[in-house]
Amino acid sequence: MEPLTSLSIPLFGTVILAQRWLVTLIWLSGIVAGYILLKHTDFTEAVRAVTNQSDPLLNTEIMMANLQKQMVQAKDNEQMHNLLVSRYNHLIQVPFRRRLVAIMIIGLLLSFLAFIFRDHVSLNSLERFTPVLIMAMLSLTIGREVCKGLFYHCDMQLMRYSFYRKHAKQHFRLRFRSLLFLNLKLGACVATVLSVSILVLSEGRDTSTLLPVWCMTMALSVFFSVHHLLVYYVFQPYTTELETNNPLFTLVNSLISLGFVVVMLLGPTLWILTVVLIVLTVGYLLSAVPIVSKYAQTHFRVK
Numbered sequence: 001m002e003p004l005t006s007l008s009i010p011l012f013g014t015v016i017l018a019q020r021w022l023v024t025l026i027w028l029s030g031i032v033a034g035y036i037l038l039k040h041t042d043f044t045e046a047v048r049a050v051t052n053q054s055d056p057l058l059n060t061e062i063m064m065a066n067l068q069k070q071m072v073q074a075k076d077n078e079q080m081h082n083l084l085v086s087r088y089n090h091l092i093q094v095p096f097r098r099r100l101v102a103i104m105i106i107g108l109l110l111s112f113l114a115f116i117f118r119d120h121v122s123l124n125s126l127e128r129f130t131p132v133l134i135m136a137m138l139s140l141t142i143g144r145e146v147c148k149g150l151f152y153h154c155d156m157q158l159m160r161y162s163f164y165r166k167h168a169k170q171h172f173r174l175r176f177r178s179l180l181f182l183n184l185k186l187g188a189c190v191a192t193v194l195s196v197s198i199l200v201l202s203e204g205r206d207t208s209t210l211l212p213v214w215c216m217t218m219a220l221s222v223f224f225s226v227h228h229l230l231v232y233y234v235f236q237p238y239t240t241e242l243e244t245n246n247p248l249f250t251l252v253n254s255l256i257s258l259g260f261v262v263v264m265l266l267g268p269t270l271w272i273l274t275v276v277l278i279v280l281t282v283g284y285l286l287s288a289v290p291i292v293s294k295y296a297q298t299h300f301r302v303k
Contacts, residue, residue, distance in 0.1 A: 095145040096182050107193025114200040127270050131263040137220035141183045143228025151238045159301050168296035172233050180225040187221030212274040223281040230288050233296040239303050
């Protein structure tokens with residue numbers, strides 16, 4: 001191969017290897033440097049010192065100290081809440097999207113059935129099945145899955161610290177606001193598909209039932225948003241294996257099923273049931289924050 005230039009310039013390696021004394025010096029320097037690196041340098045301590053000081057994520061104590069400082073400095077803990085929401089947003093969005101798909105499928109099915117049986121079924125005969133909406137909204141709201149996900153991925157580690165439990169009221173409010181916003185969307189979707197079925201059954205002539213249906217659905221969206229978060233903060237029923245072993249938690253949830261049975265037996269009118277649910281929701285909403293303030297600091301912990 002011809003050289004790139006006409007000048008006769010020896011390669012760098014050739015020049016070095018031609019000097020035996022220089023090669024010997026490089027070899028001796030390498031041996032001494034290797035001996036120092038292996039025998040007189042503690043890399044474990046050096047790495048530990050660097051990571052403990054510069055990377056708080058690798059040091060639990062520093063991470064928790066920084067977290068506590070952020071929570072104290074943040075106004076109403078919104079900074080901490082926004083951080084957790086952005087990091088664990090999928091815990092909320094996945095069940096929310098599943099519920100939307102389920103509501104769309106239910107809506108199409110109800111509209112199809114209403115179109116087929118509109119000459120054989122009246123709205124008055126369907127009013128006695130209105131309490132079924134309570135159980136439907138219990139299943140279609142996303143509070144239970146969100147609380148379980150937050151416990152496993154976030155709260156299970158943080159609630160071991162008193163400063164986090166001390167701020168339970170603040171992040172209860174912030175989480176309730178986010179959860180309520182999504183459940184109201186789901187409630188609006190449920191009310192919409194029910195409205196379409198009602199209009200199909202009445203051929204667009206009877207709209208008197210639309211208002212109580214919307215009011216009841218929105219009230220249930222608020223009620224179950226409060227309920228799931230409240231029992232989570234007050235009873236914290238989950239173990240580290242995500243098992244539920246709190247009898248009070250089971251009892252409170254069973255009361256909702258019992259209330260559904262009682263309502264079915266009593267058979268109240270649509271407006272009476274709507275007013276009762278609105279009153280219960282307002283009372284539940286007003287009592288939630290005082291209850292969390294009183295009990296969450298001692299009960300919101302890992303079992």
